[in-house]
Amino acid sequence: MHDGRAAASPPATLGNSEFDRDTQVRRRDGGHPGLYDADLSAGWAIGEAVNGGYLLALTARALGDALAQPDPFTVTAHYLTASRPGPAVVRTDPAPPGRTLAAGSATLLQRANDGTETERLRVLATYGDLDRLTDEVRTSAEPPPIPPADQCLSAADDPHHDPATAPPIAARLDLRLDPATVGWAVGAPSGRGEMRAWFALADGRDLDPLALLLAVDALPPTAFELGITGWVPTVELTAHIRCRPAPGPVRVAITTRNLAGGFLEEDAEVWDSADRLVAQSRQLARVLTR
Amino acid sequence: MHDGRAAASPPATLGNSEFDRDTQVRRRDGGHPGLYDADLSAGWAIGEAVNGGYLLALTARALGDALAQPDPFTVTAHYLTASRPGPAVVRTDPAPPGRTLAAGSATLLQRANDGTETERLRVLATYGDLDRLTDEVRTSAEPPPIPPADQCLSAADDPHHDPATAPPIAARLDLRLDPATVGWAVGAPSGRGEMRAWFALADGRDLDPLALLLAVDALPPTAFELGITGWVPTVELTAHIRCRPAPGPVRVAITTRNLAGGFLEEDAEVWDSADRLVAQSRQLARVLTR
Numbered sequence: 001m002h003d004g005r006a007a008a009s010p011p012a013t014l015g016n017s018e019f020d021r022d023t024q025v026r027r028r029d030g031g032h033p034g035l036y037d038a039d040l041s042a043g044w045a046i047g048e049a050v051n052g053g054y055l056l057a058l059t060a061r062a063l064g065d066a067l068a069q070p071d072p073f074t075v076t077a078h079y080l081t082a083s084r085p086g087p088a089v090v091r092t093d094p095a096p097p098g099r100t101l102a103a104g105s106a107t108l109l110q111r112a113n114d115g116t117e118t119e120r121l122r123v124l125a126t127y128g129d130l131d132r133l134t135d136e137v138r139t140s141a142e143p144p145p146i147p148p149a150d151q152c153l154s155a156a157d158d159p160h161h162d163p164a165t166a167p168p169i170a171a172r173l174d175l176r177l178d179p180a181t182v183g184w185a186v187g188a189p190s191g192r193g194e195m196r197a198w199f200a201l202a203d204g205r206d207l208d209p210l211a212l213l214l215a216v217d218a219l220p221p222t223a224f225e226l227g228i229t230g231w232v233p234t235v236e237l238t239a240h241i242r243c244r245p246a247p248g249p250v251r252v253a254i255t256t257r258n259l260a261g262g263f264l265e266e267d268a269e270v271w272d273s274a275d276r277l278v279a280q281s282r283q284l285a286r287v288l289t290r
Numbered sequence: 291m292h293d294g295r296a297a298a299s300p301p302a303t304l305g306n307s308e309f310d311r312d313t314q315v316r317r318r319d320g321g322h323p324g325l326y327d328a329d330l331s332a333g334w335a336i337g338e339a340v341n342g343g344y345l346l347a348l349t350a351r352a353l354g355d356a357l358a359q360p361d362p363f364t365v366t367a368h369y370l371t372a373s374r375p376g377p378a379v380v381r382t383d384p385a386p387p388g389r390t391l392a393a394g395s396a397t398l399l400q401r402a403n404d405g406t407e408t409e410r411l412r413v414l415a416t417y418g419d420l421d422r423l424t425d426e427v428r429t430s431a432e433p434p435p436i437p438p439a440d441q442c443l444s445a446a447d448d449p450h451h452d453p454a455t456a457p458p459i460a461a462r463l464d465l466r467l468d469p470a471t472v473g474w475a476v477g478a479p480s481g482r483g484e485m486r487a488w489f490a491l492a493d494g495r496d497l498d499p500l501a502l503l504l505a506v507d508a509l510p511p512t513a514f515e516l517g518i519t520g521w522v523p524t525v526e527l528t529a530h531i532r533c534r535p536a537p538g539p540v541r542v543a544i545t546t547r548n549l550a551g552g553f554l555e556e557d558a559e560v561w562d563s564a565d566r567l568v569a570q571s572r573q574l575a576r577v578l579t580r
Contacts, residue, residue, distance in 0.1 A: 073553070074526040074574045076366040078393045078416050080385055095370055095409050101525065103368045103412060105395060119385050122393060124414040126368050126525055126574075133551030138516065140483060141547035193430060226428065235391065235416055236364040238528045240574050242550055257431035258567045260532055261423030263363070265570055277548045280555055282572055284364045284416075284530050 011204025018043065018172060018203055019211060023058040025090055027065065034092040036062040040110075042085035046167040049082040052121075052234050053217030054169075057210040059090055059106050059123050064210075066092035067102040069127035071209050076124045076238040083110060083120045101128050130209065130244045143271045144253030149198040152176035158185065173218055174200040174249070184224035193222040193256030193264070200249040207250060207272075209241045215252055216268045216281035222256040223264060223287060230289040235263070237283035248273035262287050301494025308333065308462060308493055309501060313348040315380055317355065324382040326352040330400075332375035336457040339372040342411075342524050343507030344459075347500040349380055349396050349413050354500075356382035359392040359417035361499050366414050366528040373400060373410040391418045420499065420534045433561045434543030439488040442466035448475065463508055464490040464539070474514035483512040483546030483554070490539040497540060497562075499531045505542055506558045506571035512546040513554060513577060520579040522554070527573035529558075538563035552577050 012018065022041035044054035060072045087110070094104035106123040146152070154176050155161045163171065178196035183189045199215045201207070207215065216239050221232040251271045256264050263286055270279035302308065312331035334344035350362050377400070384394040396413040436442070444466050445451045453461065468486035473479045489505045491497070497505065506529050511522040541561045546554050553576055560569035 074368070076414055076526070076528060078364070078385075078414055080388070080393055095368075095412060098370070103370055105412060105414070122385060122395060122414055124366055124368055124395070124412055130551075133553070136552065137550040139548045139550055236366070236528075238366060238526075238572065240555060240572075242548060242553065258429045258532060258570070260427040260429055260567070261420075262426065263423070263532065265530060277550070280548070280572070282528065282530075282570070 012201070014206055014208060017201065017205035019201055019205055019214070023054070023061050023210065025058065025062040025065065034066050034094070036065070036090040036092065038088045038090060040083055040085050040088050043168045043172055045085055046169055048084065050085060051169050051217070052077070052079060052237065053214040055083055055108060055121055056123070056217070056237065057213045059108050059121065060125065060210055060213055062090040062092055063104055063106050063123065063125055064127065067094050067104045067127045068097040069102040069129055071127055071130045072125055072213065072241050073101065073128045074126050074238065074240050075213065076236065078122045078236045079234050080119045080121055083108070086110065088120070100132070101126050130241070133243065137276070139277060141269070141277050143275055144196055144251055144269065146178045146196045146198070146251050146253065149176045149249065152178055152198055153182055172202050174202045175218065181225055184220070189225045189227040191226065193226050193259070195219045195222045195225060195254040197252050198249045199252045206247045207245045209244065212241055212245065212270055212279045213239055215250060215270055216279060217283070219252055219254055221285070222254050222266055226256065226259060228287055228289060230287065232285045232287055235284045235286055237281060239279055239281035241279050243276055243278050245272040245278045246274040246276070250278065259287065302491070304496055304498060307491065307495035309491055309495055309504070313344070313351050313500065315348065315352040315355065324356050324384070326355070326380040326382065328378045328380060330373055330375050330378050333458045333462055335375055336459055338374065340375060341459050341507070342367070342369060342527065343504040345373055345398060345411055346413070346507070346527065347503045349398050349411065350415065350500055350503055352380040352382055353394050353396050353413065353415055354417065357384050357392040357394045357417045358387040359419055361417055361420045362415055362503065362531050363391070363418045364416050364528065364530050365503065366526065368412045368526045369524050370409045370411055373398070376400065378410070390422070391416050420531070423533065427566070429567060431559070431567050433565055434486055434541055434559060436468045436486045436488070436541050436543065439466045439539065442468055442488055443472055462492050464492045465508065471515055474510070479515045479517045481516065483516050483549065485509045485512045485515060485544040487542050488539045489542050496537045497535045499534065502531055502535065502560055502569045503529055505540060505560055506569060507573070509542055509544055511575070512544050512556055516546065516549060518577055518579060520577065522575045522577055525574045525576055527571060529569055529571035531569050533566055533568050535562040535568045536564040536566070540568065549577065
């Protein structure tokens with residue numbers, strides 16, 4: 001991994017990377033408690049819209065500043081309208097904190113073309129301190145079956161890949177897809193609702209809880225492997241961050257079991273290099289067939 | 291099923307049952323848009339606290355009135371402080387609705403002993419109309435392995451069961467636990483994070499989306515089967531309601547794969563009598579060992 005854009009320069013570090021710069025939020029001074037200004041970067045766009053995981057990470061960063069605890073333990077986002085690159089505001093509303101957990105809400109807003117303030121997403125989250133959790137692990141979960149990264153496929157392996165026309169976000173992620181889940185890319189979807197990949201940031205920045213919020217929504221939709229070619233917008237996504245990831249890429253495995261009535265769920269697991277289940281997420285998405 | 295309290299009288303009907311009466315919310319008139327008064331019934335208490343699924347159903351009912359769509363599609367609740375039987379207020383905050391979906395937030399509040407208003411739970415949800423979904427089902431999910439209800443165990447099968455001292459909620463639910471997941475009750479937990487049961491309302495009222503919100507948090511904690519005897523309070527619970535359940539009891543299967551750092555997830559599936567996956571939920575809970 002990390003052999004793409006980062007090859008010529010040393011890896012970016014936590015706090016000093018594209019992802020850190022692009023998720024920056026600035027607390028607005030005086031008379032506006034809990035209000036943050038942000039700029040949604042075109043670098044995380046797919047088509048005209050900005051990636052949902054990036055939006056979630058940016059909003060979660062504002063909450064991390066507004067709440068009495070540092071780390072997202074459980075974060076839910078409902079996606080209301082498509083976000084566009086450009087200025088945005090995050091309005092936070094903390095609940096009275098508990099002893100070790102602190103909950104709060106946030107709304108991400110942008111001005112529509114006609115100047116009216118428009119809600120992009122609403123978030124509800126509980127934060128805590130991952131460094132204060134016990135080391136006890138009693139898990140029956142097993143890491144997903146995914147080949148080593150060098151046997152997986154990146155965008156560059158696609159003969160039709162053209163960095164000039166690929167979505168900007170593709171250059172920022174180092175995604176290596178399990179060959180068993182890329183049939184859709186060659187017109188032969190497996191029919192199984194599965195998607196697996198190694199995930200890292202292309203500039204080599206290590207992953208933290210905010211980057212995990214990006215990771216859970218960064219893979220191609222499982223719907224592609226079910227033979228669905230339309231858009232699959234997220235209605236709601238909930239992520240649990242269970243521990244701080246060890247350095248290095250993570251494995252992301254996504255499963256869809258129930259496609260019914262035009263909706264499907266995507267269940268994601270994220271495993272770190274120390275073989276720990278660092279995040280779990282589930283999203284409800286809508287199938288808009290072409 | 292339905293052979294308990296309801297034996298002497300005809301089954302309660304949708305809209306006219308204990309559950310309907312106890313989840314009632316009254317819109318407050320004049321100058322208080324989105325505000326609802328409620329009474330948390332002692333009938334759904336366990337110990338001093340009121341059951342989380344009941345609270346979720348009651349809050350979801352207020353949202354169903356406040357939002358432009360009738361049915362909860364995805365509902366997330368963060369539990370902040372323990373609710374007590376007695377008066378409560380639900381404050382709703384709808385987002386501008388979309389064409390077929392409508393999102394909104396709600397907060398359930400009660401007065402603490404000293405008279406200060408205290409947040410009990412915060413909810414974020416997206417509603418739609420289950421009757422307008424397509425009939426298409428392409429699912430790989432299979433119903434859980436659970437024996438027929440007459441081979442499962444109800445509270446009455448416990449020789450130590452005493453209706454006079456059992457929590458009030460026990461009389462309102464008709465729960466039949468899979469014998470394979472009740473080892474904890476006789477001091478022999480299986481060590482597997484699994485809990486399965488048939489679920490119905492004791493008065494025979496059929497289940498609807500609101501009752502499914504009760505069903506996903508009504509079983510004993512999976513932690514019991516992992517040998518944990520302490521309290522396992524819910525931090526956050528997200529439920530997806532995928533279709534309106536057919537008449538009759540549902541099967542609820544709950545799995546815990548990852549117990550780590552003092553937290554665990556509980557994944558629930560609810561299957562109706564027509565073998566459809568009608569709800570999925572996941573909660574993050576905290577393990578408070580004695």
